[in-house]
Amino acid sequence: MDRNQAKQEIARLAREIEQHNYNYYVLDAPTISDQEYDALMHRLLALEQKYPELTLPYSPTRRVGVKVPSGVRTVRHELKMLSLDNTYSADELRDWYARVTSRLGVDRVECVAELKIDGVSASLLYEAGVLTVGATRGDGEVGEDVTHNIRAMRMVPLFCGADSGGAPRLLEARGEVYMDRADFDRINLIRRESGSEVFANPRNAASGSLKLLDPAESSKRNLRFFVHSCGRLEGAGQIKTHWDFLQLARRLGFAVNPHNRLCSSFDALREACRELEALRPTLSYDVDGVVVKVNRLDWQSELGETMKSPRWAVAYKFQAYQATTRVNDIVVQVGRTGVLTPVAELEPVPCGGVVISRATLHNFDEIDRLGLHKGDRVLLERAGDVIPKIVKVVEPGGDRRELRRLPTNCPSCREDFICRDGEAVQYRCVNPDCPRQLERRLLHFASRNAMDIVGMGEAVVRQLIDRGLARSVADIYDLTTEHLLELDFFAAKKVEALLEAIEASKGRSLSRLVLGLGIPNIGEKAAALLAREFRTMDGIVSAGPEALMAVPEIGEVSSEAVVRFFAQPETRKLLERLKKSGVRMDEPDVPLAQGRLTGQVFVFTGELANRTRAQAAQLVKSLGGEVSATVTARTNWVVAGQAPGSKVARASKLGIRIIEEKEFEEMLHDVIG
Numbered sequence: 001m002d003r004n005q006a007k008q009e010i011a012r013l014a015r016e017i018e019q020h021n022y023n024y025y026v027l028d029a030p031t032i033s034d035q036e037y038d039a040l041m042h043r044l045l046a047l048e049q050k051y052p053e054l055t056l057p058y059s060p061t062r063r064v065g066v067k068v069p070s071g072v073r074t075v076r077h078e079l080k081m082l083s084l085d086n087t088y089s090a091d092e093l094r095d096w097y098a099r100v101t102s103r104l105g106v107d108r109v110e111c112v113a114e115l116k117i118d119g120v121s122a123s124l125l126y127e128a129g130v131l132t133v134g135a136t137r138g139d140g141e142v143g144e145d146v147t148h149n150i151r152a153m154r155m156v157p158l159f160c161g162a163d164s165g166g167a168p169r170l171l172e173a174r175g176e177v178y179m180d181r182a183d184f185d186r187i188n189l190i191r192r193e194s195g196s197e198v199f200a201n202p203r204n205a206a207s208g209s210l211k212l213l214d215p216a217e218s219s220k221r222n223l224r225f226f227v228h229s230c231g232r233l234e235g236a237g238q239i240k241t242h243w244d245f246l247q248l249a250r251r252l253g254f255a256v257n258p259h260n261r262l263c264s265s266f267d268a269l270r271e272a273c274r275e276l277e278a279l280r281p282t283l284s285y286d287v288d289g290v291v292v293k294v295n296r297l298d299w300q301s302e303l304g305e306t307m308k309s310p311r312w313a314v315a316y317k318f319q320a321y322q323a324t325t326r327v328n329d330i331v332v333q334v335g336r337t338g339v340l341t342p343v344a345e346l347e348p349v350p351c352g353g354v355v356i357s358r359a360t361l362h363n364f365d366e367i368d369r370l371g372l373h374k375g376d377r378v379l380l381e382r383a384g385d386v387i388p389k390i391v392k393v394v395e396p397g398g399d400r401r402e403l404r405r406l407p408t409n410c411p412s413c414r415e416d417f418i419c420r421d422g423e424a425v426q427y428r429c430v431n432p433d434c435p436r437q438l439e440r441r442l443l444h445f446a447s448r449n450a451m452d453i454v455g456m457g458e459a460v461v462r463q464l465i466d467r468g469l470a471r472s473v474a475d476i477y478d479l480t481t482e483h484l485l486e487l488d489f490f491a492a493k494k495v496e497a498l499l500e501a502i503e504a505s506k507g508r509s510l511s512r513l514v515l516g517l518g519i520p521n522i523g524e525k526a527a528a529l530l531a532r533e534f535r536t537m538d539g540i541v542s543a544g545p546e547a548l549m550a551v552p553e554i555g556e557v558s559s560e561a562v563v564r565f566f567a568q569p570e571t572r573k574l575l576e577r578l579k580k581s582g583v584r585m586d587e588p589d590v591p592l593a594q595g596r597l598t599g600q601v602f603v604f605t606g607e608l609a610n611r612t613r614a615q616a617a618q619l620v621k622s623l624g625g626e627v628s629a630t631v632t633a634r635t636n637w638v639v640a641g642q643a644p645g646s647k648v649a650r651a652s653k654l655g656i657r658i659i660e661e662k663e664f665e666e667m668l669h670d671v672i673g
């Protein structure tokens with residue numbers, strides 16, 4: 001290949017890779033496997049290494065590889081990024097609408113209603129189609145330069161139209177950087193396990209991640225971005241309305257929220273707000289309202305702005321899922337890895353459709369921060385997710401002199417084995433025989449996604465531990481009819497069923513076993529990747545840190561955790577015993593990626609009980625299936641969880657099979673075995 005051919009090939013590869021990023025991150029409909037994607041990246045890298053001078057400034061290989069200048073740099077927004085006025089009721093929204101129409105001297109005004117994503121506002125500048133600057137909103141006039149992290153977000157196009165000559169001369173796209181709740185949970189889990197402070201909500205997590213200095217680290221946080229407004233635009237032909245701009249942004253390769261609505265009257269607008277609010281529990285990200293904008297750009301400029309906000313736009317805020325209740329007690333919970341977490345036990349109270357009786361306080365410093373005491377009345381809030389949190393004390397009720405007591409020993413085993421992990425506000429029971437930890441470990445091992453031992457629930461596990469029948473997960477396989485008949489409420493039939501379930505679990509795949517072992521930082525996906533890569537338990541045990549880190553999604557922290565876990569003599573002993581009992585130690589031959597859901601297109605709607613929608617989607621993809629965000633004629637299955645959205649209606653109109661979560665789980669079960 002000569003230099004000229006290399007130049008063309010580099011441009012072609014960059015375009016193709018960016019198209020795949022777009023398919024994956026924006027459309028959520030990848031057309032190639034991860035391996036094929038990696039192969040494209042490797043080819044591009046190899047060419048760029050051979051011809052460094054031909055490397056495109058917007059090369060996809062430079063998303064995370066670029067050195068970040070030290071020190072915080074700021075960006076002055078050419079056009080101020082204003083904040084919006086809020087309205088909290090349909091009446092207030094009607095007042096705003098009345099002001100707008102009267103100022104314009106018209107009866108009605110067409111508006112765009114958009115979900116207000118609870119994230120961080122950012123401004124992305126493209127010059128001649130190439131992303132040059134990414135900045136946070138900051139105070140509206142000056143923001144922080146976070147170009148390196150914006151570039152690391154694969155949902156953001158590095159170039160738009162730059163290759164085809166169809167790029168606007170100048171485009172400042174504004175939007176919201178946000179984090180999916182599934183990613184938020186995953187990151188907090190890792191942080192909790194590794195002793196770092198957890199993020200309070202997805203918005204804080206997005207904000208913190210955007211400010212990281214290392215784009216490679218930030219990239220792992222999986223930040224996302226929706227474009228919602230136009231800052232500046234030059235050389236893009238005639239754009240007369242905001243709606244036109246959103247369509248242009250979509251054509252240029254940006255993600256635009258699919259739920260945006262064009263409303264021709266106030267009634268339509270109010271209805272749109274109601275419908276968007278109803279969507280809230282079905283979304284994978286947090287939203288806190290609807291942003292309403294006058295559609296015509298000439299009317300926008302006619303309306304102008306006040307000192308702090310535009311007159312042509314307003315936020316309609318949703319009701320937060322809030323409630324007040326009394327804290328009956330603050331207890332300490334012991335997790336499966338021994339981490340101690342304070343939990344508030346509450347007077348049960350309904351909040352956003354569920355009754356809440358406990359709220360985790362994440363860590364002991366949180367109690368200080370809230371100034372929380374037993375007996376206080378507190379304000380609870382539930383974001384879209386199910387984990388409620390305490391916002392503040394609204395009425396002190398407890399004895400204020402009673403100081404927060406830090407645990408000095410484990411509430412379960414009473415051992416003094418407590419350590420504060422470095423600077424982090426975390427305590428851990430390090431007693432390997434701690435009963436509560438053992439209980440969590442056994443339950444995790446037997447759980448549905450791990451070894452799936454039906455009938456081994458909390459009551460059974462607790463009794464097994466109390467009676468000394470289970471001191472480790474290996475003991476499960478030594479249980480006999482005599483042992484089980486000792487347990488309360490156990491008769492011959494139940495004993496037989498449980499023993500059968502235990503026997504069946506011996507044949508589970510390696511990935512389930514790895515998950516079941518409860519290695520810190522290793523969740524379902526990482527376990528599956530490890531099993532797929534190393535094929536056998538011995539393969540994983542003997543893998544060094546480098547081999548582990550070569551597995552996608554396994555970073556330094558996880559790799560260290562795996563090495564440390566398998567280096568423990570107890571782990572070795574445990575594996576020996578499991579092997580002796582006949583527990584399968586390898587992964588079935590058919591790699592999951594070649595999948596038995598190949599060619600099947602799934603759409604999820606509503607909240608699932610067993611996993612998040614992101615997890616379900618991941619699973620389908622790992623089995624070769626496709627997941628799409630919208631129902632089309634290509635869709636094969638619509639999986640309807642709780643409170644499904646309009647997709648169900650659309651599916652039944654198109655005659656597409658709608659299944660409940662239970663059927664979906666059965667399908668997976670059949671496929672995975």
Ligand SMILES: [Zn+2]
Pocket residue numbers: 334410411412413414415429430431434435436437
């Ligand atoms: Zn303990």
